[in-house]
Amino acid sequence: MEVLVLLKKVPDTGIPLKVAADGTDIDRTGITYVMSPYDEYALEAALRLKEGGKITGLSVLTLGDAGADEILRTALAKGADRAFRIHAENFELLDGWATARAIHAWLKDQSFSLILAGKEAVDDASSQVPFYLATLLDWPAVSYAVDLDVDGDRAVVERETDRGEEKLALPLPAVVAFDRAKYEPRLPNLRGIMQAKRKPIETVSVEIPEPTVKRTGLEMPPPREAGRVTTNDFPQNVEELIQFLEEKGLI
Amino acid sequence: MIVAFVETLDGVLKDVALETVSVAHRVKETLGGEVVAVGAGKKVEGLEQLGKAGADRVLFVEDERLEHAAQARAHALLKVLEGKDVRAVVFPATKPGKEVAPFVAAGLSAPMLTDIVDFSFEGEALVAKKPLYAGKVIGTFRLEHPVLIFSHRPKAFAVRRDGAEAPVETVQVEVDPRALRVEVLEIKAKEKGEVDVAEADYIVSGGRGMGGPENFKLLYDLADALTRLTGKKVAVGASRAAVDAGWMPHSHQVGQTGKVVSPELYIAVGISGALQHLAGMRTSKVIVAINKDPEAPIFKIADFGVVDDLFKVVPELTRRLKERAGE
Ligand SMILES: Cc1cc2nc3c(=O)[nH]c(=O)nc-3n(C[C@H](O)[C@H](O)[C@H](O)COP(=O)(O)OP(=O)(O)OC[C@H]3O[C@@H](n4cnc5c(N)ncnc54)[C@H](O)[C@@H]3O)c2cc1C
Numbered sequence: 324m325e326v327l328v329l330l331k332k333v334p335d336t337g338i339p340l341k342v343a344a345d346g347t348d349i350d351r352t353g354i355t356y357v358m359s360p361y362d363e364y365a366l367e368a369a370l371r372l373k374e375g376g377k378i379t380g381l382s383v384l385t386l387g388d389a390g391a392d393e394i395l396r397t398a399l400a401k402g403a404d405r406a407f408r409i410h411a412e413n414f415e416l417l418d419g420w421a422t423a424r425a426i427h428a429w430l431k432d433q434s435f436s437l438i439l440a441g442k443e444a445v446d447d448a449s450s451q452v453p454f455y456l457a458t459l460l461d462w463p464a465v466s467y468a469v470d471l472d473v474d475g476d477r478a479v480v481e482r483e484t485d486r487g488e489e490k491l492a493l494p495l496p497a498v499v500a501f502d503r504a505k506y507e508p509r510l511p512n513l514r515g516i517m518q519a520k521r522k523p524i525e526t527v528s529v530e531i532p533e534p535t536v537k538r539t540g541l542e543m544p545p546p547r548e549a550g551r552v553t554t555n556d557f558p559q560n561v562e563e564l565i566q567f568l569e570e571k572g573l574i
Numbered sequence: 575m576i577v578a579f580v581e582t583l584d585g586v587l588k589d590v591a592l593e594t595v596s597v598a599h600r601v602k603e604t605l606g607g608e609v610v611a612v613g614a615g616k617k618v619e620g621l622e623q624l625g626k627a628g629a630d631r632v633l634f635v636e637d638e639r640l641e642h643a644a645q646a647r648a649h650a651l652l653k654v655l656e657g658k659d660v661r662a663v664v665f666p667a668t669k670p671g672k673e674v675a676p677f678v679a680a681g682l683s684a685p686m687l688t689d690i691v692d693f694s695f696e697g698e699a700l701v702a703k704k705p706l707y708a709g710k711v712i713g714t715f716r717l718e719h720p721v722l723i724f725s726h727r728p729k730a731f732a733v734r735r736d737g738a739e740a741p742v743e744t745v746q747v748e749v750d751p752r753a754l755r756v757e758v759l760e761i762k763a764k765e766k767g768e769v770d771v772a773e774a775d776y777i778v779s780g781g782r783g784m785g786g787p788e789n790f791k792l793l794y795d796l797a798d799a800l801t802r803l804t805g806k807k808v809a810v811g812a813s814r815a816a817v818d819a820g821w822m823p824h825s826h827q828v829g830q831t832g833k834v835v836s837p838e839l840y841i842a843v844g845i846s847g848a849l850q851h852l853a854g855m856r857t858s859k860v861i862v863a864i865n866k867d868p869e870a871p872i873f874k875i876a877d878f879g880v881v882d883d884l885f886k887v888v889p890e891l892t893r894r895l896k897e898r899a900g901e
Contacts, residue, residue: 458680
């Protein structure tokens, strides 16, 4: 049984960003990229299935520019068997519908039984691609997985929703989108990194649909007004805090 | 017609549904037609109240089988909308809304926009703003399509309350078994009564500075005092450090890999203010920080800061608030 994990290249979440001078993009100087954190949890779940002998092959796919090969390389170093990149220079400007159709154009000729992804990529947090894909494939799908097992011809998913903890079964083939998992993603080890150098990354060309949702501008969020920090000692500082809450009409 | 998705959970109408209907009403001001609030799942009381926020009528598919899987709910929605002149479908960008919306958009072969915080129209094209990169940047997007599908950030739009109660119609649809392929094996429901951070008016959040799980009692006491004094819904949140340490469940986590919240008041206690934490709470209306380190980055975005030991400040604050509440 072959599993595919979808990965997206995003700016490292720990870096402050600003809008570039011409206003059409973020300022890319000094930005480093990572695989989107929820995708990383999905990959970790797949690696665990592989180690448990539940699946035979683990492939990863990104839709992105040449720079996205780096996150594929990381996935290979962690233990993925094969990596694919659908080439798209403007991948950050595509809407979920365009992205999903491009991925589907490639996917329809493949034979995966399970597709894993993050519940959303942390750049535009759109929560769209896995679910558009599931619909195009006519497969069952759920989001917010925190753990996953394969039991015969079904995927057993534990997930966290507003209701609480749920355990669900999906007949395969299926799509499962991950929230923060029950476990932390591993780091690649040296052996994995060496092996990854010999594993191929296949670049795939498909027609990339025009996005219907068009980005027309970028701006910085309104700055928060500088607040005040009390210099009083205890317990006057608490008194001042209470006054502040009162001024704001909060108590 | 303009459709507002009605969020319900196990027979309870969620407050956010009033926001979704209000947003749909704002769309109607430009596109015209009627606002129809549509939901599906277990039987719910009080749906007529959605009229106050601007729904002209409410359609609800009563079918317990639709309660659990978003795909099933989306399928029911699509069935209800079949053959109707739908100009827009509005969802809340909540956990359930973000899962149902893309299935509906996919079913209509339409694009969609997630988590918008403001919008206007250029002719019949939607021009919307949405946070990108966890709110570090705001993007403007233009969507021109026969059916405009989008989700709105909770608490980003005002709720209308000037309408009259709306007529509610319970509808039956024939559910395709393929939409019911997800099987429920087990549910461990959350304890009732605890306010979810995503729905709270006020949040009191604790970080690594809390020092251990037992000390979160201090925050629950503070939350309780605030509730008694103000009648607001107050939740206890946590930073990732506190969640990773196992002091609080992940469902309480605020931030990049937790929940994004915009309460009226956010009190950060023993939280340094890492970018990934700010990603989840920087749009709170008022931010208060209690931290013993004057250099903590949280003070850069706090409206009011107390530089002191939380173990002194929090109990004293709770005591004073209780005093005010007349206890
Ligand atoms: C991909 C990714 C995603 C992430 N997602 C999230 C997320 O969703 N949410 C999140 O919160 N973080 C997230 N993080 C982690 C984030 O980078 C920080 O590590 C985390 O927010 C730190 O939590 P903290 O502020 O509680 O702890 P610390 O940074 O250790 O801060 C503790 C603070 O408590 C103060 N303190 C200690 N004792 C006292 C006392 N007695 N009285 C008063 N103050 C005291 C200290 O001065 C310090 O400022 C993420 C990181 C990554 C890489």
